[in-house]
Amino acid sequence: MLEVRDIHFNYGEPILRGVxxxxxxxxxxxxxxxNGAGKSTLLKIILGMLRPASGSVMLEGxxxxxxxxxxxxxxxxxxxxxxxxxxxxxxxxxxxxxxxAQGRILGFESDEDLEEARRAMELTDSTEFASRFVSELSxxxxxxxxxxxxxxxxxxxxxxxxxVANLDIAHQLKMFDLARRLTATGEMGAIVVTxxxxxxxxxxxxVLMLKSGExxxxxxxxxxxDEKTINDVFDADVLIDKNPVTGAPRITLLAMAQKGAxxxxxxx
Amino acid sequence: MTARADKIKIxxxxxxxxRVVTILIVMFALLILIAIIALAMGSERIGFQAIxxxxxxxxxxxxxxxxxxxxxxxxxxxxxxxxxxxxVGAALSVAGAAYQALLRNPLADPYVLGVSTGAxxxxxxxxxxAEAISxxxxxxxxxxxxxxxxxxxxxxxxxxxxxxxxxxxAGIITNTFLSSVVIFLMTSAxxxxxxxxxxxxxxxxxxxxxxxxxxxxxxxxxIVIIYFNSRSLNLMMTGEEEALAxxxxxxxxxxxxxxxxxxxxxxxxxxxxxxxxxxxxxxxxVRLAAGSDNxxxxxxxxxxxxxxxxxxxxxARTAIAPRELHVGVVTAFVGAPxxxxxxxxxx
Numbered sequence: 001m002l003e004v005r006d007i008h009f010n011y012g013e014p015i016l017r018g019v020x021x022x023x024x025x026x027x028x029x030x031x032x033x034x035n036g037a038g039k040s041t042l043l044k045i046i047l048g049m050l051r052p053a054s055g056s057v058m059l060e061g062x063x064x065x066x067x068x069x070x071x072x073x074x075x076x077x078x079x080x081x082x083x084x085x086x087x088x089x090x091x092x093x094x095x096x097x098x099x100x101a102q103g104r105i106l107g108f109e110s111d112e113d114l115e116e117a118r119r120a121m122e123l124t125d126s127t128e129f130a131s132r133f134v135s136e137l138s139x140x141x142x143x144x145x146x147x148x149x150x151x152x153x154x155x156x157x158x159x160x161x162x163x164v165a166n167l168d169i170a171h172q173l174k175m176f177d178l179a180r181r182l183t184a185t186g187e188m189g190a191i192v193v194t195x196x197x198x199x200x201x202x203x204x205x206x207v208l209m210l211k212s213g214e215x216x217x218x219x220x221x222x223x224x225x226d227e228k229t230i231n232d233v234f235d236a237d238v239l240i241d242k243n244p245v246t247g248a249p250r251i252t253l254l255a256m257a258q259k260g261a262x263x264x265x266x267x268x
Numbered sequence: 269m270t271a272r273a274d275k276i277k278i279x280x281x282x283x284x285x286x287r288v289v290t291i292l293i294v295m296f297a298l299l300i301l302i303a304i305i306a307l308a309m310g311s312e313r314i315g316f317q318a319i320x321x322x323x324x325x326x327x328x329x330x331x332x333x334x335x336x337x338x339x340x341x342x343x344x345x346x347x348x349x350x351x352x353x354x355x356v357g358a359a360l361s362v363a364g365a366a367y368q369a370l371l372r373n374p375l376a377d378p379y380v381l382g383v384s385t386g387a388x389x390x391x392x393x394x395x396x397x398a399e400a401i402s403x404x405x406x407x408x409x410x411x412x413x414x415x416x417x418x419x420x421x422x423x424x425x426x427x428x429x430x431x432x433x434x435x436x437x438a439g440i441i442t443n444t445f446l447s448s449v450v451i452f453l454m455t456s457a458x459x460x461x462x463x464x465x466x467x468x469x470x471x472x473x474x475x476x477x478x479x480x481x482x483x484x485x486x487x488x489x490x491i492v493i494i495y496f497n498s499r500s501l502n503l504m505m506t507g508e509e510e511a512l513a514x515x516x517x518x519x520x521x522x523x524x525x526x527x528x529x530x531x532x533x534x535x536x537x538x539x540x541x542x543x544x545x546x547x548x549x550x551x552x553x554v555r556l557a558a559g560s561d562n563x564x565x566x567x568x569x570x571x572x573x574x575x576x577x578x579x580x581x582x583x584a585r586t587a588i589a590p591r592e593l594h595v596g597v598v599t600a601f602v603g604a605p606x607x608x609x610x611x612x613x614x615x
Contacts, residue, residue: 047513073515080513085506086372087560093282097503101515106499108285108563149514159513 001025001189002157007045007055009213015041016052016213023157026186028179030200030221031193033210034234039193042210043161046191048072059157073101077150081162083142085134091145092130095121098152113152120151124178140171147178158182158190164199172196176203201225201249209233225249283561291558295571299354302575306353306582307346311589314338323347348477352539353581353595354574355480356473357546359487359536361573364547365554365565366494366529367417369501370522373432374555375610377547378413378533380436382443384544386416387530387537389446392453392465394538406483410534416442417530436611468541471596473581476539483535490532491570497521498562505560543577543596545603550576552610 002023009016016038023029031039044050046057048064057064059075077098085094098120099113109117121127124144129137134145143163150158160179164172176196180203183190194200200207201221209217209224211233217224230238230251237254307319318334322342325332332339364377378384390412394404424438450469454462468475494501500521503511512518536543550573554565577595580602584593 044509049509049512069512069517070515073513076513078510078513080507080510083506083510084372086374087368087505088555089506089560090282093502093559093561094506096282097506097514100499100503106496106563108288109282 001060002046002191003056003058004042004046005056005058007042007057008053009038009041009045009050010053011041014213016045018055019210019213019215020055021208021215021218023189023191025156025189026183027189027206028183028204029189029191030204030207031191031210032195032197032200032207032233033216036212037210038213039210040161043159043191043193047076047078047159070101074153075155076157076159077153077155079143079146079150079158079160079163081165083134083146087135089134090131091121091126091134091137091148092117094134094145095126095148095152098149102153116154117148117152120148121145123151123182124148125174139166140168140174143167143171143175147175151182156188158188158192160190160192160194162193162195164194164196172199179203197225197230197251201251202243202246221249225251283559283564288564288567291564292567292571295568295575299571299575299578302578303350303354306350306578307342309582309586310341310346312338312341314342318342348480349474349581349585350578351484352473352477352480353578355484355487356536356540356543357550357573357575357577358491358570359532359573360543360546360577361550361569362491362494362547362566363529363533363536365551365562365569366501366525367547368551369505369562370525370529371421371435372505372507373435374552375432375436375548375607376439377545377551378529378537379542379544379546380548380607381417381420381439382441382446383413383416383420383530383533384537384542385443385446385450386412387534388412388469388542389449389453390534391538392450392457392469395465396453396457402479403482405479406486406535406538408534409538410486410531413530413534413537414527416446417526432611471541471543471594471599473540473577473595474585479539483539486535487532490528490535491566493528494525494532495563495566497525498566501525501562502560505562541596543599545599545607546573546577548610549599549603549606552606 005020007016007019019042031042033039041050045052046064048067051065064072095117096109096113099109099116103109103113121130124147126141126144126148129141129145134142137145158179164175167175176199179190179192182188204221206219207221207224208215209229216233217229225240227238227240239252239254241250243250304316304319308314308316318338319342321332321334322339326343360378367376367381368374387409390408391405394408398404420438420442424435454465457465500516503514503516504518504521508518551565551569554568554572558564580598581595584595584598587593
């Protein structure tokens with residue numbers, strides 16, 4: 001569904017150097033990597049917000065760079081990291097905005113728009129906030145409303161940028177679980193930029209590890225999440241075993257060995 | 269806290285076309301009513317029947333049996349003034365609503381951002397150097413407004429979004445600088461001209477009636493352009509990147525709305541001088557009553573702004589009769605405390 005081929009992007013210096021990968025329907029691709037790896041830039045290129053220096057992004061065979069903005073908006077549902085709404089806007093109005101690309105530039109929402117917005121809010125468990133102001137919602141509630149807005153246009157591809165950065169552990173789990181459930185039916189694919197390695201290992205179908213603008217690993221969590229790769233990408237010592245309940249890779253961060261100290265870590 | 273949205277909002281969950289039209293019709297009727305009351309008030313009280321007859325006669329061209337002094341007072345003195353107040357009030361309010369949406373900042377308005385003063389610079393320069401060209405004044409004011417908003421945005425934008433303090437500071441700095449330019453320009457104007465320019469500058473709805481038709485065209489055109497973009501502005505109010513991802517042509521909308529807002533600010537200032545806080549108070553009150561949907565806020569601000577400035581001007585010309593207050597004094601009286609209140613809420 002989504003084909004990213006050899007993306008190069010520069011901002012003074014090279015940010016992305018030849019990134020290529022696919023996202024298929026039913027996929028939940030987690031994009032992980034250290035700060036500055038180029039993850040958010042990559043997402044913005046996929047969303048058509050930035051133009052790559054070279055390379056292509058194809059969505060169901062059509063080039064994103066050439067696509068009309070409204071058409072692209074119907075395809076991809078984008079959930080940014082956080083939102084800052086400083087005006088009185090109800091959650092329902094916020095979610096209804098997701099239907100913009102479906103209607104005319106000026107016009108009021110149709111019954112179908114309302115129906116889709118309600119459905120999206122039901123999916124994200126946010127129906128009860130419909131008449132509350134977005135600015136008065138808690139972080140977790142706001143995140144659910146943001147996801148509802150992305151879902152309102154029935155996108156084929158969900159693009160989530162650090163969706164759990166401001167959430168407590170319970171909501172982090174709920175968010176990833178919801179993303180997984182939405183993609184598991186096969187009607188959507190999702191690309192999720194995240195720092196949460198364990199959640200990625202648990203819920204993603206595939207993981208892409210990005211460092212300094214290059215793809216260092218791409219594959220199933222159990223295949224690519226090993227100690228050497230993670231050490232190489234993140235410059236951090238980890239211990240990897242299997243989650244006793246689910247069997248997914250479990251990443252435990254080890255303290256870095258102190259320089260000059262008589263302290264070494266031995267791993268069996 | 270959660271009940272606040274339900275109680276205050278007339279619109280409840282969301283805006284629908286039926287609710288919008290209904291409320292706008294009610295507001296329009298209120299505007300007509302207040303206009304007629306305003307026409308009746310003044311040093312000479314004129315009855316409602318007479319007013320209606322005079323206006324009807326002016327439209328149809330028939331002659332009527334009412335004292336000619338009364339006809340002159342209504343048709344040539346008060347009516348242009350009332351229309352001026354409505355048009356300028358609408359213009360400043362819509363410009364305020366538009367800047368607030370674009371800058372995602374409830375404190376933006378043409379006055380606070382210094383755009384009104386920039387427009388005044390243009391208008392004064394045109395008056396001094398090109399008085400003969402009638403259209404020169406609103407056009408020069410428009411240019412002044414455009415250059416000012418560009419400067420303020422350049423100075424005031426921080427990395428991700430315009431922070432309130434930084435933006436307001438940029439507005440104050442720009443306003444201060446432009447005010448000194450105004451004073452400089454006025455020192456190069458001679459005696460009689462200087463007096464009329466000064467009187468206009470501090471807010472005057474009673475002169476420049478001859479420019480009113482031209483300026484009204486600009487203002488209506490500008491309001492229409494902004495209204496056309498109101499749904500896009502709704503999305504942009506939640507963030508430019510988010511709006512882009514939802515399908516809004518952000519660059520195009522920004523260009524259209526900034527230019528239209530500067531056009532209407534320039535047009536308003538060129539006839540009525542610098543009147544403050546209208547663009548701040550009105551959109552805020554409208555949003556408090558019925559939410560932030562610009563498809564409602566834009567037309568409602570136009571009508572509410574017309575009503576507000578009309579009431580303010582009527583107070584200005586009747587409160588200390590036979591002398592007149594400047595209308596800017598009245599709007600500042602209401603607006604400054606509101607501004608302080610909003611500033612405190614924002615931080």
